[in-house]
Amino acid sequence: MVASTSPSIRSGLYADPRPDWLALRKEEVLDPARLIVDPHHHLWDRGGQRYLLDDITSDIASGHNVIATVYVEARSMYRVRGPEALRPVGEVEFANGVAAMSASGGYGPAAVCAGIVGHVDLLLGEAARPVLEAEISAGQGRFRGIRHSAAWDSDPNVAHMYATRPKGLLLDSTFRKGFSHLAPLGLSFDAWLFHPQIGELTDLARAFPDTRIVLDHCGGPAGTGQYANRRQEIFTRWKTSIREIAKCPNVVVKLGGLAMCLLGYDFHERPMPPTSEELAAAWRPYIETCIDAFGPHRAMFESNFPPDKGQCSYQVIFNAFKRIAASMTEAEKNALFSGTATNVYRLKLDRYQEDLATG
Template identity: 35%
Template sequence: MQSLDFAIIDAHIHQWDPYHTPHAAALAVKLFGKHPYLLDKIIRWVKSDDLIETIGLTQHISAPYLPENYLHDIGHYAVEQVVHVEASWHKNKGKGVIGETTFIESLPFNSTTVKLGAIVATADPRDKNFKKILQLHQQASARFKGIRKMAAVHDDKAIHAWTDEPHLYRNKQFLKGFEALAQSKLSFDAWVYSTQLNDVMALARQFPETPIVLDHFGTPAGLFAPVGKLTGLTQIARDNILMRWQEDMAELALYPNVYTKMSGLFMPVLGHQFHKQGRLASRQEVYDLASPLINHALNCFGAQRVMFASNFPMDRVSSSLVNIIDAFSDAVVAHDPNALEQVFHHTAKQFYAL
């Protein structure tokens, strides 16, 4: 296990409070928040099976996740600053998304919790008011650095779709709006499933001056075990998922404006079963599962374009943040003993201009 002698930058966390903000589970939480067992049953009844399979458990999304919660999860590790990434703010139409940026700015990020370095908000480039929405985000926070618009849609319809069309990043209206983002010198967080990595390549090709970061290594759904109805059902199928992911990541890395986040590798949609076993993955299990992916990403992108990000609390369902940092840092050092500070600090600082 590595001993990190520097404070890290966590380039991807989510903050929310379903008791006081627009949130998908807000009504259920307010009605049944004092009865966890009943709350879990209600959420599972109301929400689709594909969404439940993606998140694994409901407790970590129905409870508030605020600076003090993250501080608890980080354990003994020192964190210089964090990047909040949009978290499906429920008022997501038009200018309603500004509310999330305002909410994040109101939270107690300070010397006793953790420093907020940047906000990656959301907005839809297809919106006719997209340019104005970007300006409103900038007015709401000096830490606003860019947006994320999720585009993850899988061919397997039983895997949750996070947007309303399968190739959002190729949509003509999306691309026309995206020009405003490029002109504003803002960054873009892209999230797709691994079957859609060609769409990120097309976006990077059309906007070569815009910094783009691929979240979660492109989420190869079903890599570790079956998910949905058709994905990763056999070992041969899982080997093919890995092979295609490796090939597409290598091709994506040829675009110099594209970075990637070493994050989200323990979301249940990859096939992890730890939550069903009622336990968290150990440091060694995290290392054994994640290190081949980390090694390949570092081979393709180089340490200068790979950044650590926890994706907490989403990955909390499968392992602890301490175990993840322990194992990921071991994997980075195994690849290159000199890359640790680059991946856990410098890349994010440079990409987000922190």
């Protein structure tokens, strides 16, 4: 098999997956019986890139014991008709349809899209509530919250597709009016941002202590553009921000997203895909910092597929996570790999699986 040698960079943030290249690295699955709830993946068919139910179930079938997943919005499958504000409801309808397909049992044992995180434009302010209610209805019991990406940076070589997003979104008063409807409706907020913005999220979390906030991708530590070749300096600043936001009891963190190009590693450009040992060595400082700050019961490992698939396979990424968590207790591992995700997203799993997942 000849591997592709020219990775395509999607929107500057992540490399497109290359199956032939990824196939060059096969590993024995570590701790194969460990229950996993993958709390963050996308599905899409857009811009020449396709990742749908067959694709994620194929990745899951590479050996890890994934019992359920959570779908996170990706600006995919929006309605093309009707009021602009309601068009993101189409994505929830799509994800719920995938969940129904998965629940048929014909696509493997994992409950794919057991939880759904959609998108609502919170800059609608008070008008965000009826859209949230429409998505709750569309999710048919699976809808758990929204993500409204706040990622922004002054350097377009960092921000890329987010360069035109508003600066200071999380501090905007109209945004916060929309945000105020989440907790009364029992919904959570997934936060996707870059590390200089963590302080803004901390302010938001303190202003809304009753709203569950999920910090995606370890808080988006950047190592490209203006942050390139400054890894230790940036790490120190990022670590300070992580420790501060972890003081907010309503915030939890997802451990992943580090195989995107944002972090500044070049694994996708190498002749061979990285081993799980290489990934664990690169990611350990970030993941261990988050676990130390938040604790295992407020942290959860995520695949962030397919964006992270540009640098490693599903088999290898969870092997890397298992290497990082190897010295932890069984209760801590159960929380990191399944329990925290099950609790945060209130997943309705089989009773036997749920008992194990929650330790």
